[in-house]
Amino acid sequence: MSWRYVARRIAxxxxxxxAILLASFLLIHLAPGDPVLALAGEHGDAxxxxxxRDKFGLDEPLHQQVLTYAGNVLTADFGISYVQGRPVxxxxxxxxxxxxxxxxxxxxxxxxxxxxxxxxxxxxRSRWPDLTVSGVLLTLYAAxxxxxxxxxxxxxALGAGWFPVQGxxxxxxxxxxxxxxxxxxxxxxxxxxxxxxxxxxxxxxxxRVGLRDELDSDHVRxxxxxGLAEATVVVKYGLRRAxxxxxxxxxxxxxxxVAGAVIVEVxxxxxxxxxxxxxxxxxxxxxxVLGIFLLVAxxxxxxxxxxxxxxxxxxxxxxxx
Amino acid sequence: MSATADGVPFEPAATGGRRRGVLxxxxxxxxxxxxAGLTTTLTLVAVFAPALAPxxxxxxxxxxxxxxSAAHPLGTDALGRDMLSGVLYxxxxxxxxxxxxxxxxxxxxxxxxxxxxxxxxxxxxVLMRLTEAFQVLPRxxxxxxxxxxxxxxxxxxxxxxxxxxxxxxxxxxRGEVLSLKQRxxxxxxxxxxxxxxxxxxxxxxxxxxxxxIALLGLILAQVILIEASLGFLGLGDPNAMSWGYLxxxxxxxxxxxxxxxxxxxxxILLAVLGLNLLGDALxxxxxxxx
Numbered sequence: 001m002s003w004r005y006v007a008r009r010i011a012x013x014x015x016x017x018x019a020i021l022l023a024s025f026l027l028i029h030l031a032p033g034d035p036v037l038a039l040a041g042e043h044g045d046a047x048x049x050x051x052x053r054d055k056f057g058l059d060e061p062l063h064q065q066v067l068t069y070a071g072n073v074l075t076a077d078f079g080i081s082y083v084q085g086r087p088v089x090x091x092x093x094x095x096x097x098x099x100x101x102x103x104x105x106x107x108x109x110x111x112x113x114x115x116x117x118x119x120x121x122x123x124x125r126s127r128w129p130d131l132t133v134s135g136v137l138l139t140l141y142a143a144x145x146x147x148x149x150x151x152x153x154x155x156x157a158l159g160a161g162w163f164p165v166q167g168x169x170x171x172x173x174x175x176x177x178x179x180x181x182x183x184x185x186x187x188x189x190x191x192x193x194x195x196x197x198x199x200x201x202x203x204x205x206x207x208r209v210g211l212r213d214e215l216d217s218d219h220v221r222x223x224x225x226x227g228l229a230e231a232t233v234v235v236k237y238g239l240r241r242a243x244x245x246x247x248x249x250x251x252x253x254x255x256x257x258v259a260g261a262v263i264v265e266v267x268x269x270x271x272x273x274x275x276x277x278x279x280x281x282x283x284x285x286x287x288x289v290l291g292i293f294l295l296v297a298x299x300x301x302x303x304x305x306x307x308x309x310x311x312x313x314x315x316x317x318x319x320x321x
Numbered sequence: 322m323s324a325t326a327d328g329v330p331f332e333p334a335a336t337g338g339r340r341r342g343v344l345x346x347x348x349x350x351x352x353x354x355x356x357a358g359l360t361t362t363l364t365l366v367a368v369f370a371p372a373l374a375p376x377x378x379x380x381x382x383x384x385x386x387x388x389x390s391a392a393h394p395l396g397t398d399a400l401g402r403d404m405l406s407g408v409l410y411x412x413x414x415x416x417x418x419x420x421x422x423x424x425x426x427x428x429x430x431x432x433x434x435x436x437x438x439x440x441x442x443x444x445x446x447v448l449m450r451l452t453e454a455f456q457v458l459p460r461x462x463x464x465x466x467x468x469x470x471x472x473x474x475x476x477x478x479x480x481x482x483x484x485x486x487x488x489x490x491x492x493x494x495r496g497e498v499l500s501l502k503q504r505x506x507x508x509x510x511x512x513x514x515x516x517x518x519x520x521x522x523x524x525x526x527x528x529x530x531x532x533x534i535a536l537l538g539l540i541l542a543q544v545i546l547i548e549a550s551l552g553f554l555g556l557g558d559p560n561a562m563s564w565g566y567l568x569x570x571x572x573x574x575x576x577x578x579x580x581x582x583x584x585x586x587x588x589i590l591l592a593v594l595g596l597n598l599l600g601d602a603l604x605x606x607x608x609x610x611x
Contacts, residue, residue: 012450019454024466031470038470142593144546146553146568147586154579251457259461263550267572278554281469289469293462301457 009308013301020297021070024290041286044082052287055079078291083283088291092273098168099272101184102264103257105192110199110253115239115246117200118207122215123234134208141201145260149194149267156190163190166269191268195260199253203246210242244315251307255300343531346606353602356538359595366409367416374406378562386578396580398570404580408588410562415592418479418548419541425483426490426540431533433487434494435521439502449495456488461547468556475558478551482544493536497529531607538600542593549589564589 031038040052053059056079057068072078078088117133124130140148157165164170169183214220215238223237224230262274269275273292280288347353366373376382383397390396395404437448460482467481501507502525510524551557552565553572564585571581 012453015450016454016457019451020458023458023463027466027470138594138597139590142542142590142597144549144553144568144586144589144593146550146572147582147589150568150571150575150582150586153575154582158576255457255459259459259550262461263553266554277465281465281554281556284469286469289466293459293466296462297459300459304457 005312006309009305009312013305016301017074017298020294020301021073022066024294025066025069028290039079039286039290040082041284043284048080048082052079073294076295078294079287081280081285081287083280083285084288088287091276091288092291092295095271095273095276098270099258099261099265099274101188102191102195102270102272103254103261105188106195106199106257106261107250107254109192110196110203110257111246111250113196114200114203115207115243117204118211118242119234119239121204122208122211122238123230133204137201137204140197141205143197145194145198146263146267148197149191149264152190152194153267163187168271191264191270194267195257195264198260199257202249202253202256206245206249207239207242210245211238214238214242244311247311247314248307250310251300251304254303258296258300343603343606347599347602350602350605352598353606356595356598356600356602359591360538360599363412363592363595364416367412370409370413374403374409376403376406378402378406378410386574388578388580395584396578398567398578398581399574404567404584407562407567408564408584411564411567411585411588412592414475414558414561414563415545415548415589418475418482419545419596421479422483422486422544423537423541425479426487427533427537429484430487430490431494431526431529434491434496434533435498435526435529437491438495438498439517439521439525445495448491452488452491455485458485460485461550464547464551465554465556468551473556473558475561478548478558482547486540486544489540490533490536494526494529494533497532498525501525501528531603535600535603535607538596538603542596542600545589545592545596 028035028038035058036049036053036056039056039058040049044052055077056072057065060068076089078092080086081088081091084091117137121130121133121137152163153165157163164187168187169180170187173180173183175183211234215234220233220237223233228237261270261272262277264270265272265274266278273296277289277292280286280292347357379402381401383393383401383403385397385401386399387393387397393403393405395408397403398407433448433452437445437452463485464478464481467477471477498521507520507524510520515523548557549563549565549568552563553568554565555569557563557566557569567585568582571578571585574581
């Protein structure tokens with residue numbers, strides 16, 4: 001991959017991150033009342049406000065403040081949460097693994113299931129199997145994630161009793177090693193499936209369209225004419241090229257999944273960033289809310305650039321566009 | 322992100338005949354018919370909610386937590402409020418947010434897309450970088466931050482969603498403009514001495530709009546989902562009945578009242594499905610690709 005492309009793509013990070021910083025900075029100053037209240041929330045004592053005022057240079061001239069703000073955010077220093085009595089970064093990092101586990105599981109699950117569903121619908125000759133799966137995908141794509149979660153709890157957790165209703169592990173359990181791992185996996189299954197559902201639909205639809213076009217192309221007809229097995233033709237000749245749009249959207253999907261994770265965590269009581277965010281909203285603990293937003297926003301931007309780089313590495317034609 | 326292909330050109334003819342053709346095209350495919358039907362029905366429900374709803378959605382007028390019955394077809398909630406009335410009034414909130422966000426998206430997206438595509442060169446570069454920057458902004462989290470700073474309310478929700486949902490539309494409009502500006506009828510208008518603004522507004526935009534409106538359906542479907550999700554998190558406007566608010570209430574009574582989560586979610590599903598199907602059908606007919 002040419003270094004010029006890599007450098008250009010990384011340079012494009014700058015305006016995007018700047019936009020995120022500027023947007024949040026403007027919001028702090030547009031908010032009604034003293035900016036320190038917007039930054040630090042309504043609960044707090046004079047000493048705490050003085051600390052946050054100094055930390056974000058709120059007494060400095062505005063252009064200096066932007067730089068101080070950018071400097072703080074880019075070094076992942078979001079100040080201290082008064083409600084929690086700890087640095088924002090510590091609180092956020094503590095919750096990060098649970099969310100990453102949930103999001104990562106959903107990403108893998110939705111990619112695999114989405115590809116399978118796409119291949120299934122694209123290769124069916126008769127109408128009904130295709131129509132059924134396509135209909136399910138369309139419904140999943142339109143269903144709000146909290147609704148799917150609530151229905152899953154009603155049907156599969158409370159009703160059938162196959163899955164636990166809430167949390168990440170059995171309360172009061174002191175299991176270790178493999179038993180603990182299985183316990184977490186058992187708790188993870190339902191939230192991960194629910195979170196993956198909308199993305200399964202997105203990947204499935206994209207794979208279906210790409211594969212349909214690809215299976216009508218000359219090189220696939222050629223492969224069939226050579227007498228190759230249909231499975232080989234679909235996987236080696238069709239799917240390989242149909243995969244590239246699926247790769248392109250991974251960055252965007254991570255963004256969707258993290259937003260969806262907030263809701264799934266609330267539905268299933270999963271102890272991650274989403275629950276922290278909602279509890280912080282209730283406590284008016286603004287530093288945490290702002291910290292999570294900035295962290296997620298910058299992470300999503302970086303994920304997008306990494307996806308583009310992977311894509312360019314897989315498909316050399318992209319670099320010359 | 323680079324997957325959003327430039328629009329495929331189609332015949333420019335902003336005549337009534339063509340519009341009727343599009344409408345007939347939508348209504349003759351099963352999915353287009355379903356999409357148009359759902360969207361129309363929900364719009365009518367939103368407009369006539371006060372006439373259709375049997376009770377005031379906030380009024381306490383029945384026994385507590387009752388399953389669906391003749392008096393309360395969708396049951397009652399923990400305060401004895403009628404669910405059917407709640408769901409009907411919720412349609413208003415969702416469609417109001419979607420509609421107003423749609424106007425903002427159409428205005429900003431068309432403006433950015435048209436200027437970018439018509440002027441080209443460095444303006445195009447700058448505007449497209451800006452569009453990319455906005456496209457990766459996590460809307461959902463930004464909306465939460467806005468609510469944290471300004472408190473919950475429909476007005477700020479519309480503003481934040483409107484100002485962050487236009488990038489896809491701007492890209493599609495730009496693509497259309499790029500291909501339309503090469504056409505003879507545009508050259509003819511330019512030769513007549515029409516100003517750039519007049520050429521764009523009178524000649525190019527009317528022909529670029531169908532593709533933009535097809536995409537708008539898909540964008541608004543996502544807007545409805547985001548509005549409902551914020552409501553579910555308890556961050557919606559406390560003065561407006563909404564589907565997300567009902568789902569939030571339902572969460573606490575999952576063990577005892579299955580009808581509380583079922584119906585608001587079903588309403589959201591139908592609204593989003595309708596807009597998606599309609600958007601897809603329009604895209605197919607106009608020959609555009611996303």
